Amino acid sequence: MPTVSVVRDRLFEELGRTYTDEEFDELCFEYGLELDDVVEEKVGGGGRIKQGEEEIATVYKVDVPANRYDLLCTEGLVQALRVFKRFDDLPRRFSPTEAQCVVQVKAETTEIRPFVVSAVLRNISLSPAAYQSLIDLQEKLHHNICRQRSLVAIGTHDLDRLEGPFTYEALPPNEIRFAPLSLEKEYSADELMTLYETDTKLKAYLPLIRDAPRYPVILDSKRRVCSMPPIINGDHSKITLDTKNMFIECTATDKTKALVVLNVLVSAFSRYCEEAFSIEPVRIEYLNYAGTIDSVDQTPHLDATEITASARYISSLIGVDLKAEEIAPLLNRMMLQVTAGSSSDELKVLCPVYRADILHACDVAEDVAIAYGFNRVKEQIPSFFTTGRSQPLNLLTDLLRKEALAQRGYTEVLTWVTVSHEENFTKMRRVDDNKQAVKISNPKSQEFQECRRYLLPGVLKTLRENRNVRLPLRLFEVGDVVRLEKNSSIGAVNERRLCAVHCGTSAAFEVVKALLDHVMLMLGVEPGDGHAKSTFRLDSEGCQDEAFFPGRRADIIVGGVNVGVIGWLHPEVLANFSLTSPCSAVEMLVEPFLDKSA
Template sequence: MITSVFKMALAFCAMAQGALRRWLCRHVPPRRGRRSLVAIGTHDLDTLQGPFTYEALSPKDINFVPLKQTKSFRADELIEFYKSDLKLKKYLHIIESSPVFPVLYDSKRTVLSLPPIINGAHSAISLQTKNVFIECTATDLTKAKIVLNTMVTTFSEYCEKKFEIEPVEVTYDSGESYIYPDLAVYDMEVPLSYIIDLMGVSLEVEEVTSLLNRMQLRAERSTSSEGQCLVKVHVPPSRSDVLHPCDVMEDVAIAYGYNNIPTRMPASIKPLPLNELTDLLRLEIAMNVYTEVLTWILCSHKENFELLNREDDNSAVIIGNPRGADFEVVRTRLMHGILKTVGSNNKHPKPIKIYEIGDVTLLDETKDVGASNRRHLAALHCGATSGFELIHGLVDRVMEVMGVPFKPDGDIIGYCINRSEEPEFLPGRQASIICKGKHVGNFGIVHPEVLNNFDITDPCSFVEIDIEALL
């Protein structure tokens, strides 16, 4: 039952409908129209007789007198009539091309509305209205629930019995039935430390609960099983915007007052330790007269394995629907990229001394994305001779600047050189690098077959090290 403040309620209702559509449909392209997701209708319940049905009928089978009109229109005629209406013409395209139109009837086949275009004149709300029927039709059930809950909880403030809302049973053509609106309160527990850390203000739990109560969120103190202080928030159906602990923190900050939060200068930006180490290594290798190159992260499966005389070990991330053969997998080594660079610069004066520090990607079941990146360092010498001793010297220099001493016996605090049998290197002219008890890389003279695969005519020596393993 509506009270004497009904005029105020009507004005609020019209404003709330527009505001809800603008908020919920703010990401909908203008050409689709905001009513394409949710349409809201309010009716004089005393002029109608339940139950109500929501049907899809041919436009020629729908006849009713639309709101603010005096004669009856057929639905297809109504579409033509409103094409000159500045307010409604932007919504006509939503149903205009459909063979059937949505329509709401009561038990006497009185049309309530033709959503999302116009309500019927029969159930129009007036100053004599005592009971209001609110209906929401939508193509998105979640948004329909939000709109319905917001409308009924806010509108109920103007009822004779405040906040009295009568639920209805909605039965779908599948036979399933649901009760709407669903006004259940759900609970959310937020660590007090989370709120304090994000706000930058030290608050007691009692202060936080008091501030939340001012924001229509009933809150109380709680404790986790580990003894952590929590704020238990009872989120009402009118606060559909509270979805995450950050929303609770935001309400605390609003109630506290943004202007009351002390300003602090943010910490100065500095590089991540791995990136800082990478930059230092770049400088050091450049001082050893090596030129940096940057190669593609994506490569062909053949380059990553077959051209390096290696078998597929199922460690590579495979690209779905690649645009070409050069983008089939994510590289697991830097070697093929550097060899391609040399093969493309055969006419360049020798020796060629180049290096690259970049990421490789390996499948990793321990990661939530199924793969992990590793930062590798690779360098190559190409000339009249292989330059194996120069590459060996570069390995020693990198270890020296990293503060890793040489320990021939493989001590866990240093590094040593062991025999290896990698297929991309010449047998007996290669070595593995063991650092702190772990294998971190290899170096040696590149196998002639590998050089031939990349059209390289001069001998080369190559090293590749996982620098993350050195940290």
């Protein structure tokens, strides 16, 4: 859950009353929030000081639901709590004016970041606290719904320092030159990429566009750079406490999320306009490669969303019998307007644009439950009877861990589910045909590039990190690996595997063979021809696993199917994991031994 920091004194001033920490904690609980912490820390614009100065203030850390983007700032939180406590009626409706600004979107932007939405707030007056709240809200949105700016990037500008119409273009990096935010010197886009490589905040966003042949950029009519999303805004048009007309633009790869972000921003801060809650839309013109208008949009979209729900359905989810006329005032407390439906049981719920979390009647029911009070819902004995038990696969896994492996003197390890490509295949002398491992599309590091296909690499890495421990070392792991499966609904499936490694001068084949015999005995499988599910055999001639030493390896055959491999690890594999002592290992599937009727 996102955590919002709000200055206590400003919060109480806006709420119109003071609370003790315990009282505010209870208020948060009633609204479905959590007061996570109360701290003393330095804050900028703490309500009564100038921009750029700091003071020590009491700050509430409030955990809010991840989909309640409207609560990510003090303005939205105050509005929600005041309506919930019936201090205020339903918030005023937004009053859009005529569009005066135009943003023309060039066709080249489809190659990198195709969408833009925009709005203007006229005659706005920002106090130092409101200014800081605006900056904080942008950061929260960037980290939350914007997915670290990969889906949406927000830019706010002083409109009086710019001249429309604006253009949203995609240009080669060497054709973009401007002074970025907080700097006076001009840089080319290429130079900025180098400059921000060491910036603790901005370096994380560079990969989003760095390797693209064209970078997105928003320009005014004089070709002055407003922003180069998703990296940095221009210093020329930065907003200050003296800003009177604010131009907001959100560039995106996901237009729906961009509209949500824009709606949250304008709904929270349009209250500071001279005419409160007045929002000036912007005309967005999408051009084709010929330079003519292909389509036109006007943002933001401020029409309320209508959700139809029935009182009977809502009551069934909450467990309290409520009539439609009882539900309506409860929804009003959650800032949702209700009108009568076609029947006495039906409700038409109008959801304001900043309540993007309301998608279905079940979301309406959740708001009713919050307003009614979860503590008021009486406990009931369920109308059906059931008992809980372990999943058969997990039960079998626990038995193998405790009785088949741990009691034989093997120590359990837990390793990462994601590994590097080298560890998955190259270091194991196994060939990747691109049909086995599930790869991560944008890995953060080379250490975690794909899901593990086998357990053995993780156990060997653990051995590597414990080379100074006295030998012999006996390690095991029972866990899931992931393999591609085209017939699966998600294209991949989990496999439960068992892996054990004996490391030391006594790591002979017969050592792990004895362990395998014990495991098979626990599973009720006896040595035999391997044709029946109750017998197993070792096939040394058919084994082709290059991770093991030729002539000292064998496939494990049960019911005519290869379920694993056993043998001495190849010296090259040991060298690849910086191991100098011999190792013998066994790795096998667990699920073939599961009693499907259990």
